[in-house]
Amino acid sequence: MSDLPSRARLRRPRATGAAPSHVDLAAVVVSATAEQPQVLVLERRGEDDSLPSGPLASDHRTLEAGLRAWVERQTTLRLGYVEQLYTFGDIGRLDPAAAATGHDLSIAYLALVHEARPAAQLAASWRDWYACFPWEDWRGGRPPIMDRIEARLRHWLARSAKAAREGRMERIELAFGFEAGGWNDERALERYELLYEAGLVAEATRQTAGKVAASHMVGGRPMGLDHRRILATAISRLRGKIKYRPVIFELMPDAFTLLDLQRTVEALSGVTLHKQNFRRLVENEGLVEETGEMSEATGGRPARLVRFRREVLRERPAAGVRLPGTRRTVPR
Amino acid sequence: MSDLPSRARLRRPRATGAAPSHVDLAAVVVSATAEQPQVLVLERRGEDDSLPSGPLASDHRTLEAGLRAWVERQTTLRLGYVEQLYTFGDIGRLDPAAAATGHDLSIAYLALVHEARPAAQLAASWRDWYACFPWEDWRGGRPPIMDRIEARLRHWLARSAKAAREGRMERIELAFGFEAGGWNDERALERYELLYEAGLVAEATRQTAGKVAASHMVGGRPMGLDHRRILATAISRLRGKIKYRPVIFELMPDAFTLLDLQRTVEALSGVTLHKQNFRRLVENEGLVEETGEMSEATGGRPARLVRFRREVLRERPAAGVRLPGTRRTVPR
DNA sequence: CACCTTATGCTGCAACTGAGCATAAGTGGT
DNA sequence: ACCACTTATGCTCAGTTGCAGCATAAGGTG
Known part of the structure; x- marks a missing residue:
């Protein structure tokens, strides 16, 4: 059963045309x-x-x-x-x-x-x-910069070669949901890549030596190398993951209020949630337990301080904060 | 706005202690x-x-x-x-x-x-x-090999150093759900890694030069290098992904019946599904559309042939086959 | 104390899920 | 022609979950 003798053959030679990276x-x-x-x-x-x-x-x-x-x-x-x-x-x-x-x-x-x-x-x-991604924050409603983005992308589309146009239109609609689709918080990476391709973020001009004037840029603070793309990848991944794994608690202190938790989820996902439903979801999934303490730093009625219930990792394999009741409108 | 001048400085030197890989x-x-x-x-x-x-x-x-x-x-x-x-x-x-x-x-x-x-x-x-993973197929109910796995893992646990035992017990329970948790199809990688760590798959003896007798192995065809681990990673990823993205259709021919689709999902996920509910889900999500053709190869009443509706990619960002009604028992 | 703020409980409705029953429409055997 | 068997497909029904809003509680401040 042992295949130790063949192990040497299994290792591939390092030479064959492969430049070390x-x-x-x-x-x-x-x-x-x-x-x-x-x-x-x-x-x-x-x-x-x-x-x-x-x-x-x-x-x-x-x-x-x-x-x-x-x-x-x-x-x-x-x-x-x-x-x-x-x-x-x-x-x-x-x-x-x-x-x-x-x-x-x-x-x-x-x-x-x-x-x-x-x-x-x-x-x-x-x-x-x-x-770095001003268009990703919808907690205050549609960010004003979206108008500009939409205009620039339509302009890009109009100047695209006919062959590319259909595909690009579909990708834009998928990523930004201007028409029917609506906003999807998880598509941060696709959005950045589209803006990059359309030459609307500063990093793009490094590659093409300034084909697009800075005045046409859509904004967002650039980062070195391709680090903004890496960050966009992380945002997409994290926004997806908090919905099916309780990773959000890695960002929380030991004890926190339910509103703290909600604000953190909202901060990451860039959308606001329906407060009562959020609480019910968190409680129903058994994600938290009482500490017995209260927080007085709320500015209103004191809130219970809760902590993460580590046991859920065992009980509910797919527990996450499923963004219940994403508000379509801004409250207040 | 252009930062072309600084680009040279942004690139890191290749030398600094880094062995090329x-x-x-x-x-x-x-x-x-x-x-x-x-x-x-x-x-x-x-x-x-x-x-x-x-x-x-x-x-x-x-x-x-x-x-x-x-x-x-x-x-x-x-x-x-x-x-x-x-x-x-x-x-x-x-x-x-x-x-x-x-x-x-x-x-x-x-x-x-x-x-x-x-x-x-x-x-x-x-x-x-x-x-390669006989314990991952639960379509016919609990695979017989699970008894052996459970016994060998308990044995491993009993021989573990006290400090490691608690954590290992938790990991075993999480991965295999012997007690309360129940089976989770997505944990294929965790399961393989535990079996590897416990020395119960053949690849483990390559590293430790046969500390565990072959007779104690738990089975499954080994692969070269760490390729079985890579395959386990793929299984976990794919089982997770079919639930929220319509990737399953990449595996289907142009036209197929709903039962074909169900069987494919079951094959990947390793569990059986409730037929009527599966159809309802697929239809409700608008994942498929009629071709107008019928299939006579069913062995019973002919079935409608359907095809994937590509439009869902735009309409429903999170459409997948959410494994409705996983059966606890084997039908028939 | 009026009025602000945030916390928390509760209700009603719509949609979805899980499980099963019933019927339709083929095949092959006698 | 009829029967047994197979798979397809329609439908029900109860329990659960999601969405939205109303109402009340309990702090702070001028």
Whole structure:
């Protein structure tokens, strides 16, 4: 039964035409404070923000360990929950001129922390992710920037080659739901990619050397390399995941009120929820239990402080916060 | 607004302690024929099956393109639907002795085809994936092998160091649901990893040089390298995904009956469904439309032939086959 | 104390789910 | 022609869940 003798043959030779690749580990570290979703970025003078990242090194026993080491080193932050996000490696994704030098891979991870340490104590900054994606925040209703986006995309469509137009129209409708579809919070990545393709975000001009004037840009703070795309990937993934896994609690402190929880979900998903139904859902799924304490910091009637019921991980395999009653209208 | 001048600084030096890595692209190509889920494997005499794979090369403009090229070259099969699955790269995952030589990365992809070409016309074979994971098929009720698995896992638990026991017990319960939890079809990867850790699958002895006797093994056909783990990852992902995205149709021919569709879903998920409710769900979600044709190959009353309604991709962003009415008991 | 704020309980309706019953329309055998 | 068997398809019915809003509770502030 043992196949030890054949193991040597199973390993492939390293030579055959395969250029060795440079591999980076990159982290999207998310927290939610003050009802805003935050991402950890490194700021360097005169450059766009970048995500914590560094090359995979031979003393990293696992990819995840390497990632944790880099984040800790660059930001002093020790990560808890971590999951692999995506591996980026298309030729020329960092710099079209470098296309000949082989592949630059980035293995991106998503990490969730309920860190509230002020930025000053870290070697990095927390950045509101809607600074990079202003069109993704619908908590106050349709963001004004959507008008501009719609106009620019229609313009792009009109100038598209006939062959490409049909497909692009469908993709736009899918991503932004201008006509019938309506807004889908999970499509953040598709939206960013469309805007990129249409040359409406700053990163696009790095590749095409300024074909589109800056005045036509649609906005959102750019990031270095393709890090804004990586962040968009993380947002899409996270918005999807909170609906079927209780990952939201990774962002919460030990004790919190139901409204705190709701605000955090809303911050990530970018939409507002129906309050009473949200509470009923959370209670019915048994996601939380009483701490017995009360919070007086509500500004109104004191609220019960609850904590996450870890047992649900066993009981309800698919428990998440299923965004009940997404409001179509802004309350008040 | 242009930051072209700073681009050079944004690129990181390649040197800094980073050993260049060897990168493989690997494909889990899935089809479903004869009501069995199949995976495409390469057979080599005297060796375990392996997945189609090959090194990332400098003429691959994108990772996905490289993957398609390798599969086509090794199997003559041209892929349609493809998505990235996971990147594996822990040190020593292929061969513990090779730990010093740097990282071997595998970027794994999941591909779905509705290929029914007989294996003879391909340079590869279709393998029923339950040959590798006999415990994952609950369509005929609880598989007999579960008794053995439960016994061996309890044994492993009893021999575990006290510190590890609590956590392992929880993980076993989560993955297999022996006590209260019940079976969760999506936890295929967790189950394989537990069996591996407990030394109950053949691949584990490659690493530990036969600490566990073959007679204690729990079964399932092994694969080369860590390809069975990659396959388990694909199964988990696919079982989850069919519930919220209409990917199942990538596996179907143009026209099919509702029972065909149900059997395919059951084949992938490994559980049986309530027939009438399944139809109602599929019709209500508007996933299919009439072709007008009938199928006479049913063995009973002829069935309507339907086709996938591509429009749902636009209309219902989260349409999938949500496994309604999973039967607790075997029908008949 | 009037009035603000937020918390929390409850109700009614619509839609969906799970399980099963009943009937339709083929096949093959006698 | 009739029977047994197979699969397709229509329908019911009760329990659950989702959506939306109303009402009340219990803090704070001028």
